[in-house]
Every structure is written in structure tokens, then in C-alpha cells.
Amino acid sequence: xxxxxxxxxxxxxxxxxxxxxxxxxxxxxxxxxxxxxxxxxxxxxxxxxxxxxxxxxxxxxxxxxxxxxxxxxxxxxxxxxxxxxxxxxxxxxxxxxxxxxxxxxxxxxxxxxxxxxxxxxxxxxxxxxxxxxxxxxxxxxxxxxxxxxxxxxxxxxxxxxxxxxxxxxxxxxxxxxxxxxxxxxxxxxxxxxxxxxxxxxxxxxxxxxxxxxxxxxxxxxxxxxxxxxxxxxxxxxxxxxxxxxxxxxxxxxxxxxxxxxxxxxxxxxxxxxxxxxxxxxxxxxxxxxxxxxxxxxxxxxxxxxxxxxxxxxxxxxxxxxxxxxxxxxxxxxxxxx
Numbered sequence: 001x002x003x004x005x006x007x008x009x010x011x012x013x014x015x016x017x018x019x020x021x022x023x024x025x026x027x028x029x030x031x032x033x034x035x036x037x038x039x040x041x042x043x044x045x046x047x048x049x050x051x052x053x054x055x056x057x058x059x060x061x062x063x064x065x066x067x068x069x070x071x072x073x074x075x076x077x078x079x080x081x082x083x084x085x086x087x088x089x090x091x092x093x094x095x096x097x098x099x100x101x102x103x104x105x106x107x108x109x110x111x112x113x114x115x116x117x118x119x120x121x122x123x124x125x126x127x128x129x130x131x132x133x134x135x136x137x138x139x140x141x142x143x144x145x146x147x148x149x150x151x152x153x154x155x156x157x158x159x160x161x162x163x164x165x166x167x168x169x170x171x172x173x174x175x176x177x178x179x180x181x182x183x184x185x186x187x188x189x190x191x192x193x194x195x196x197x198x199x200x201x202x203x204x205x206x207x208x209x210x211x212x213x214x215x216x217x218x219x220x221x222x223x224x225x226x227x228x229x230x231x232x233x234x235x236x237x238x239x240x241x242x243x244x245x246x247x248x249x250x251x252x253x254x255x256x257x258x259x260x261x262x263x264x265x266x267x268x269x270x271x272x273x274x275x276x277x278x279x280x281x282x283x284x285x286x287x288x289x290x291x292x293x294x295x296x297x298x299x300x301x302x303x304x305x306x307x308x309x310x311x312x313x314x315x316x317x318x319x320x321x322x323x324x325x326x327x328x329x330x331x332x333x334x335x336x337x
Contacts, residue, residue: 101174
């Protein structure tokens with residue numbers, strides 16, 4: 001069943017307290033597939049589609065910019081070698097063109113930012129949040145703030161948020177990659193076997209992804225073509241949430257909670273390019289970010305079966321020694337004064 005068709009047919013439907021029958025109809029199929037039903041008080045928003053954009057009462061040039069943002073979001077590889085240095089598109093993680101519930105839909109960023117972000121310990125706006133995805137998930141360096149490409153991506157995010165309230169004071173239905181409850185124990189060996197059985201057909205047994213005739217088809221799950229050690233999805237619970245809710249592609253919720261966590265554990269204990277916040281050593285990164293971001297990842301762990309210490313390397317992937325300009329950039333350092 002096509003989640004996108006069943007959840008996005010109604011444009012700009014937003015409910016804050018309770019759910020109307022019209023909106024419920026669009027989410028009923030999700031519930032039938034096993035997703036949790038929206039709860040009273042949750043914000044339920046159905047983003048507009050690109051087809052809706054054609055009918056929207058917007059300036060023609062704004063429509064062109066939104067289309068450009070959509071194009072960049074779904075084919076970020078066109079920025080390969082300039083801003084992207086791996087095999088990922090934005091839509092590799094944010095499925096359904098960034099609209100799909102339980103696949104980190106991107107419209108919430110447009111209505112909840114600026115806000116404080118623990119990852120870099122300061123208030124971020126929408127452009128800075130997008131820039132972080134380039135630095136970590138794309139293992140790249142972002143377009144400049146205010147540039148044409150950054151403006152286009154921001155415009156696409158905001159278009160998907162059409163009709164949603166700014167700074168909502170209720171939880172957002174389908175936001176992020178909600179993880180199932182973590183089992184008592186996780187198995188690397190079981191995760192490897194499950195990956196080969198369920199994931200390798202698209203992502204290859206070595207995690208390198210799939211290309212056909214030189215064209216990108218499915219992303220790498222680890223290695224130089226994947227996201228680096230600073231990307232959000234290298235955290236085991238985030239990967240487990242993505243896998244449980246979205247994988248295998250076309251078969252969401254088909255894996256048990258234990259299976260999703262074991263696959264995530266196996267995947268996130270494979271090597272990938274270095275965290276761009278690295279300056280001296282793995283221990284230096286852990287001293288700064290171990291209590292926050294990396295307490296949920298395997299960064300710096302010693303792998304059980306071979307004694308390899310994860311991320312103890314100076315491999316930056318295709319990016320080489322390019323340092324993303326936004327990493328380590330402070331904000332409001334003199335605010336207290």
C-alpha cells in the first residue's frame with residue numbers, strides 16, 4: 001500500500017485538539033497498517049503536494065523557488081562534489097519527499113525553529129538545521145546561508161508546513177523516527193543475519209548501496225558512501241525507529257521490535273567517515289559530545305567480535321580534509337553580557 005497516497009490526499013489539513021472526520025480518513029489507513037492512531041491533543045497536519053502548488057495562489061517566482069527546493073531535496077546528488085560528498089539524498093532518510101509520517105517529515109522544522117538544539121548547544125534557525133544535514137548526513141559542506149540553494153530548500157520546507165501553527169504547544173503526530181522500546185539485549189550476530197536477509201537486496205551485503213548503470217538507486221548504510229559519525233541516524237535508537245517504521249521498503253512495521261533494534265545495532269557498529277567535530281582524537285570527541293549526542297551511538301566503542309575501536313581513524317571519505325564551515329560555529333556567545 002502506498003503510504004504517501006493514503007496520507008497526503010488532503011492538502012493543508014491541520015488539527016490541534018481532536019481530529020475531524022475528514023482528517024481521520026487520511027490517517028485511517030496508517031492505523032490499519034499498524035501505526036498508532038493520532039491521540040486527542042496531537043497536532044495532525046497533512047502537507048500540501050507539488051500538485052497543490054500548481055493551484056496555489058502564490059507568486060510565480062515563489063513557485064519556481066519551491067520547485068527548485070523540491071528538486072534539490074529529492075535529488076541532492078546534483079550537488080555532489082560541491083556540497084555533498086556521499087551517496088545520499090535528503091529524501092534517502094526523509095521518505096515520501098519529506099512528507100511521510102514516522103519518517104521524519106520535514107515540515108515540523110519550519111514551525112518549531114528557531115529553537116535550542118542540544119547537538120550544537122545553541123539556538124538554531126531553519127537554515128542552520130538544514131546546514132547540519134549537509135555537514136553530517138551528506139558528509140559535505142552546506143550551501144551558504146541566504147544562497148539560492150539554501151533559500152530554495154527552506155522554501156520547500158515552509159511550503160510543506162502550509163496551514164500548520166507556528167510553535168505548536170502540542171505533540172506532533174508522526175514526527176521523527178519514533179523508536180520501539182529497546183529490548184534488554186541486542187545481538188550483533190542476529191542483526192547481521194537479518195540485514196543480509198532483509199536489507200542487502202537494496203543496500204548490498206557490504207552496506208555500499210545500489211547503483212544501476214552509474215545511477216543512484218538506494219543509499220549506502222555505512223562506509224564512505226554513507227553518512228558520517230556525526231549524523232543523527234548513527235544513533236542506535238534513531239536507526240531502530242527508522243527501520244521499524246519504514247523498512248524493508250514497502251513493508252513498514254513488518255519487522256519485530258527486536259529485529260529492528262538488532263539490525264540497527266549491527267548497522268551502527270560499522271565504520272563510516274569521521275565525525276567532522278573531530279580535531280585530535282576519538283576521546284576528545286567523546287569528552288565533548290559523549291554525554292549528549294554520542295551516548296546514543298557506538299562512537300569510540302570496541303566492537304565485540306574483532307576488537308576494533310569504532311571511529312578511531314582519520315578517514316573523511318570522499319570529502320577529504322574539507323571542514324564544513326558551519327561545524328563549531330558559535331552563536332550569541334556574549335548574550336549574557
